[in-house]
Amino acid sequence: MTPAPDRATTPPAPASPRAHTARAYRPALRPGVLLGPPLLRGPRTVHLIRHPVSGATFEVGPKEHFLISRLDGTRTLDDLAPLYAEHFGRRLAEDPWMRLLGLLGTRGLLEGAPDPPPAAPPPARTGGFWHGSRRMVADADRTTARLHRVLRPLLQPALQLPLLAAVLITVPTLAWHAGELVDGTGQLIREPAVLAAVALFLWFSITLHELAHGIAAQHYGGQVTEIGLRWRFPAVMLHCTVGNYLFIPGVRAKLVIAGAGAYLNMVLLLPFALWWFLLPGTDTARPYLAGLLFLGSVQGLSNLVPLPPLDGYRMLGHALGTVRLAPETRTYLALRRSGGEARAAYPRRARHIYRAYAAGFALLVLLAAGGTCTVAYLLLTR
Structure with missing residues (x-):
């Protein structure tokens, strides 16, 4: 979908009836079409457009986006041409305008276009014994919306800001005691029963990590498309997919959604960190808590590393556009x-x-x- 609206530079030919009709046409995008912000992709700046029914995503350039974003049913070619010329310094001709409308129409993005068939749902299960995934919830968006309604009082700044401050204080404090945490981890791995309990807690934490992405997306108007299990033998964990991630307005919202999982992992460690700080140095539980804090911190903070496919990689991409x-x-x-x-x-x-x-x-x-x-x-x- 890459028409070039500014290629025509020669004087226009006498208007045909078809061209006259195109000039008088006041196109409008169909309700629900999503327009994305500018994104750098290779040498080009692109915008994404998403169909509200099929979920198909199309990529356009800045010139096409300039016109498409102004198709509200009130403007004709003659209305948009001066705006286009002022912004890009070149005249908007009829042929590129008609090609753009033709492309939008064939993709069902204009108001009045017939509804395309909705996208087929993904299979409930993919892969095999060694690796694969399985959908666990029939309507993931409705499920996370319910969770968001229940948990919304906990998402208020009056509670989240003190928790964030506690996390920001706890992380460097644990780093300062890294030697003791490593020693405690060494003792922990020599106790299979305690290690199994810690592993279960960490698995539960990573499960909540995925749900945190979905709840944060709901908080900022996102849409969750799938909740399921993903496995690579012998590891099994939950996953939560946000369908309209790139179309959520605002960089801050995207950063919060991407970082919500790691943040929740660290919040879950706060009571154990407080317990560990308050215990005397000779208490037998202290090394096991140190091991839990070390493994939990590595699990949570490693997700913020900007390497694919970690959450930090997504956050860096959003921050850089x-x-x-x-x-x-x-x-x-x-x-x-x-x-x-x-x-x-x-x-x-x-x-x-x-x-x-x-x-x-x-x-x-x-x-x-x-x-x-x-x-x-x-x-x-x-």
Whole structure:
């Protein structure tokens, strides 16, 4: 869906009846069509458009989005042409206008267009014994909406701001006692019964992590399309999919939705952290609590690392206004190695973002590998 509304530069031919009809037409988008914000994808800035019935998503450029966002049923070509010329510095001709309307009509995005058949629901189960997924809720959006109504009093700033402050204080405090936490983890893994209880708590925490994404999405007007189980033998965990993630207005809302799971993981650790702080150093429960806090913190905070497919990767993409950040970075690096004019098509902002992410990606992988080896060494030697 990529018509170029500004290609015509020669004087227009005498208006035909069809062109006259197109000039007088006042198109309107059908109710429920979603228009996304500008996103950087490779060298281009794109906008996403979503059909309200089929759920199909289309990609358009800034010029097409400028026109589509103003199709409210009150404007003709003659009304939009001056606005377009003022914004882009070029005249809007009839042929590109008609092509744009034709594309919108064939995709059922204009008011009065016939409803396309709704998208077929995904299969209840995919994959096999070793890996796959299974849908657990018939109407995930209604289920999370009910949970949101029940939990909405807990989402008020009067409660969430003190909890956030407590998390921000607890995380560096635990980091300061990292040596003691690692020692406690070493003792924990030598107690199978206690370790099993901790593993069960962490599994429950990651389950609530996924539901937190869905409830946060409901809070900001999102739509949850699926709640189910996903497994890679022997691990089994819940997953929650937000269907209109990229169309939720505001960067802050997207960041909150993406970070809600990790935030909830850390909130669940607060009572255990307080218990651990208050216990005397000789108490036998203290090492086990230290192990729980270490494993729980790693589980929660590691999700904020900006590497795919973690939540931190999504948060970074929302903050930068990009889509498919990692794949587009690989494409850009490949062009840099091969040279050519394709690399010159990238604007300066895109070049800076992809270079910085490539360097950060390599650094994060090295830090993760080094941290894992260090913790493993300490657990084996202490």
